[in-house]
Structure formats: C-alpha cells, structure tokens
Amino acid sequence: MGAPDLAVATSSPGLPTRCSICGLREACLTCDLMLANPARREEPIVNDLHVGQGSYLYRTGDAFTALYTVRSGSYKTVQTMELGRDQVTGFYMAGDMLGADGIGTELHDCDAIALEDSHVCVIPYAQVLKQGRYKRDLQNRIQKAMSGEIVRKHNVMLLLGTRRTEERLAAFLLNLSERFAARGYSPTEFVLRMTRREIASYLGMNDATVSRHFSKLRSEGLIDVQNKRVRILDIAALMRCVNSKAD
Amino acid sequence: MGAPDLAVATSSPGLPTRCSICGLREACLTCDLMLANPARREEPIVNDLHVGQGSYLYRTGDAFTALYTVRSGSYKTVQTMELGRDQVTGFYMAGDMLGADGIGTELHDCDAIALEDSHVCVIPYAQVLKQGRYKRDLQNRIQKAMSGEIVRKHNVMLLLGTRRTEERLAAFLLNLSERFAARGYSPTEFVLRMTRREIASYLGMNDATVSRHFSKLRSEGLIDVQNKRVRILDIAALMRCVNSKAD
DNA sequence: CGCGGGTTTGAGTCCCTTCAATCGTCGTGG
DNA sequence: CCACGACGATTGAAGGGACTCAAACCCGCG
Numbered sequence: 287m288g289a290p291d292l293a294v295a296t297s298s299p300g301l302p303t304r305c306s307i308c309g310l311r312e313a314c315l316t317c318d319l320m321l322a323n324p325a326r327r328e329e330p331i332v333n334d335l336h337v338g339q340g341s342y343l344y345r346t347g348d349a350f351t352a353l354y355t356v357r358s359g360s361y362k363t364v365q366t367m368e369l370g371r372d373q374v375t376g377f378y379m380a381g382d383m384l385g386a387d388g389i390g391t392e393l394h395d396c397d398a399i400a401l402e403d404s405h406v407c408v409i410p411y412a413q414v415l416k417q418g419r420y421k422r423d424l425q426n427r428i429q430k431a432m433s434g435e436i437v438r439k440h441n442v443m444l445l446l447g448t449r450r451t452e453e454r455l456a457a458f459l460l461n462l463s464e465r466f467a468a469r470g471y472s473p474t475e476f477v478l479r480m481t482r483r484e485i486a487s488y489l490g491m492n493d494a495t496v497s498r499h500f501s502k503l504r505s506e507g508l509i510d511v512q513n514k515r516v517r518i519l520d521i522a523a524l525m526r527c528v529n530s531k532a533d
Numbered sequence: 534m535g536a537p538d539l540a541v542a543t544s545s546p547g548l549p550t551r552c553s554i555c556g557l558r559e560a561c562l563t564c565d566l567m568l569a570n571p572a573r574r575e576e577p578i579v580n581d582l583h584v585g586q587g588s589y590l591y592r593t594g595d596a597f598t599a600l601y602t603v604r605s606g607s608y609k610t611v612q613t614m615e616l617g618r619d620q621v622t623g624f625y626m627a628g629d630m631l632g633a634d635g636i637g638t639e640l641h642d643c644d645a646i647a648l649e650d651s652h653v654c655v656i657p658y659a660q661v662l663k664q665g666r667y668k669r670d671l672q673n674r675i676q677k678a679m680s681g682e683i684v685r686k687h688n689v690m691l692l693l694g695t696r697r698t699e700e701r702l703a704a705f706l707l708n709l710s711e712r713f714a715a716r717g718y719s720p721t722e723f724v725l726r727m728t729r730r731e732i733a734s735y736l737g738m739n740d741a742t743v744s745r746h747f748s749k750l751r752s753e754g755l756i757d758v759q760n761k762r763v764r765i766l767d768i769a770a771l772m773r774c775v776n777s778k779a780d
Numbered sequence: 781c782g783c784g785g786g787t788t789t790g791a792g793t794c795c796c797t798t799c800a801a802t803c804g805t806c807g808t809g810g
Numbered sequence: 811c812c813a814c815g816a817c818g819a820t821t822g823a824a825g826g827g828a829c830t831c832a833a834a835c836c837c838g839c840g
Contacts, residue, residue, distance in 0.1 A: 365687050371695045375687045389680035396687060415673060425672055426662060432679040433636035439686035440622045440643060444612050446693035447620045447737030490694030492829055497788050729819060739797055744820050
C-alpha cells in the first residue's frame, strides 16, 4: 500500500553499524569523533540506541549526561508547563542533534519523544569536555550545531510572531521540504510523522486551524494532501503564500 | 526628576577597566578568560568597546568573528525578513552573551542594536578555538551560555505559541523582573529601555495591544506604569495572570 | 465489524488587529 | 520661556481571523 520509493525519513531496513559507512557522516557529530579516532574503542559511545515510537529519549528534569544525534526516525521536543499547556518546540530528523538544552543547567528542560521507531547515537558529554587534539573539531561541531539551533529558533519565533496561521503552515511545509531534500529525499513528496495536533502546537495554533488550511491549500491547488501524505504541487506559489500579507 | 536610586541597568559612571574588579565576573565569559590567564596580554581581547545608542554591534550577513558580552547598557536583536516584516528576537542586558547566532554559518543572521549607550567585551572566536588548558572552562562556559539561549528561545516560543497577549505581557514583565533582580537591581521597579513597538514585536503582537494591556494591568492594580517607568505592585497576581486561561 | 483516535468541517464568538485620532513627552529653536 | 514639531503612547471604533465547541467523517486495527 505505501509507495516504497516515498521519502519518509524512517528507519532503513539495514542500519549501518559503523560510522565509516554511515550515510550521515557529513552531518553526524558522533561520526566525526569516531572517524577522527577510530582506534579509541574505550570511549563509551553508543552508536545505535533504539528508541521505540512514543518513548522518551529524555524527560524534563532528567540529569543531562549526553548529546544525541538522530540516526534514523524522528523526534519532537515538548516543553511542559505547570498548568498543562504544553508546546512542541521542535521536530528533529536524521542527522539532527538533540539534548543541547541541558548543557546550561545540567538538567533537561524539555521532553524528547520519538515520533516513530528510531535510532540515535549517544555522545557522553563528559567525553566531549575532555581535552585532546582530536576533540577540537568535535567541540567546534557541537558549537556550530547549537548555533544552528539558535538560528532555527529565531526563525520559528519569527514565524510565530509575524505571520498568520496560513503563512506559518506554508512555511512549515517548505521547511520540511528543504530538510528532506538535504537528506536526499524528495522535496515535493513526503510523509508527515507528526499529527495535526503536534503541528498545531509547534506553530502556535489550533489543530482545527491546521486542518482548515491544509484543505484550503489543497483546494487552491498548491498541495495535495491526504492524511499524513503530502505532495507539494506549486512550490513557488507556496513561497508566495508565506509572504502573502506583505506585498 | 528621575529617581536616582532607580534600577535602570544603564552605564555606571565609572566603568571598571579590568576584569578583576568587574561586577559581572560571575557571569562574564571574558573575565573567566582574563582571570584564568592574567599574564597573557598578547590575546587581543577588547574589554571595553563602546557602542552608542542605536548603533549596530553587528548586522545580518556580517562575517562572524567574535562573541560579545554586555558590560553595560542593553541590546536588542532583530531578525530581518525579505519583505520588511522584522521581529525583535531578544533583549540583552549586562552579563548576557551576544553573537552566538553566527557560529554555525560564520555569518550573523540578525542585527544587534544598542538600546542605549553601552559597552561590550569582544571575544575573538579564533582565540576561543585555540586549544589550551585554561580555555577548557571558557569553552564550557560558552556552551552553557548557548544552551541557556536555546532554553530561553524555547520559553519565548512557548509564550508566543500558547499564551494570549495579556499573558505574554505579564510574563515579559516577570522575566524582566527576574533578570533585574539577578543583577542586583530592584525586581519591582525598573525602567524599560525599549519602546512599546519593540516589546510588541518581541511578543508577537500589535503595539496598540501592548498599550492596552499596560493600561489594563494598571487599572487592575497589578502594576504602576507611566511611559517607560514600571513598578510591579502585585507580583503574585501577575504570576496568576500568566496562567489565567488554564485554571 | 465495531471501536477509538485522529481528521475534517460547520457555526458562533471573541480576541486582536487595523486604522485613525488624540494625547503626552521631549528636544529644538525662536 | 514658550511655541513648535516629531515621535511615541494611548484610546476608540470597526472588522476579521482564529478559537471554541461540537458533530460527522475517516482510517487503521483488534
């Protein structure tokens, strides 16, 4: 039933077990470390931790001990508030780093939950802090990843602060498209791993509003969407849609 | 006319010129570096760069060369969009680090503008990357600062995504209150360095709405506000206000 | 086949924006 | 000292976008 050639950013059947043959090498922090130091087997780096769908990689308040890179599957991070009003603060897919929120306080300040069965590399932070020639590049890589996360948060804030709901959804789809493309998947046809409610939470709107705008974009011929399956029909129009208000 | 004892987080008349007598020592990255290594005069660290009100510390697209810590005064960062819809993405005061947005791409992705006459320390990033025993703690400090920034962005996203305008404004005031308190100023009485429009942009609303809610909070007796001067009369009620909807 | 969760869609309401006018404040110059 | 202008802040009226509540629908699954 599922088209086998469709980009879904899900686990590939045979997972690479060594970094040297890992497709994420360019984006993966762990691989940097392993490759730069192939002999150091004593380093307790776990490069294939399995996390089942719906399971927590870490929870708010957990002691921070490690950074993670997504090898396969995808995650959401959820900020929990006292009174039950949560919000999805990020979606993460293969190659993305997770866990940096905990470095500052040494406590995680959000939940990281697998949207599907997934695998991660675990990078114990104590190892990162140890000095060594080969770690210099790793430090740099981590800082770049954190900087990138700050920039991405800026952009989400921009989205939440200045755009109306339809524009946010369009921007969200374009962002997903880019990220799929960067990972070698089709930028125009993909499967959403998150629910409408999770999208709504991330974009600061009601899930009914998400549905409405999906329908609207479809009726306008910009996208084709049925349930989690999305096909972008008119990227240019979608990009125009993001800026619709400021013409 | 202006109460001289009012906390304004502005430049003190006599600026400390050495880190050893700098009041920000606890929070300041530069001071860590200098103190850990007082003899290294060849390190090109500028610890008293003056930036006039309205001047740019850096602009979007500038090459990233250094991190900055605010010694006195305050800053805003502004994300610029293609079509003129900007947004304030952060306010920074004494002790805060600026510039981490540029580490990833080696280009700054926002403007940093002084809200008042200010002084910053400049930490050339090339120096940071050089290895050395005494740099280890600095690296750690920078990563903690970046992690803290990610957490703060999370919270702003939470604000923008889940709270109505009045709650956002209340949360904003409480956040300022905390930050002033952390710097030794009064948590209940302070002067805003930013305009209504800048607050509105940061909180993702209209400046008219900011004014309206300031008036509303005043009429309810939670705060006293005239122009930039704010006095918090009922912190507990203000905190309740943040969660007003989820009871 | 019935169940449950997620999705879509409708109707009504309200919060917030938009547009605009007024007011207050501050700096400048007559 | 006050008039003046510029800019920010406040406030009003009107309109609309998004939420709320709720019902119907769809789909996967036991």
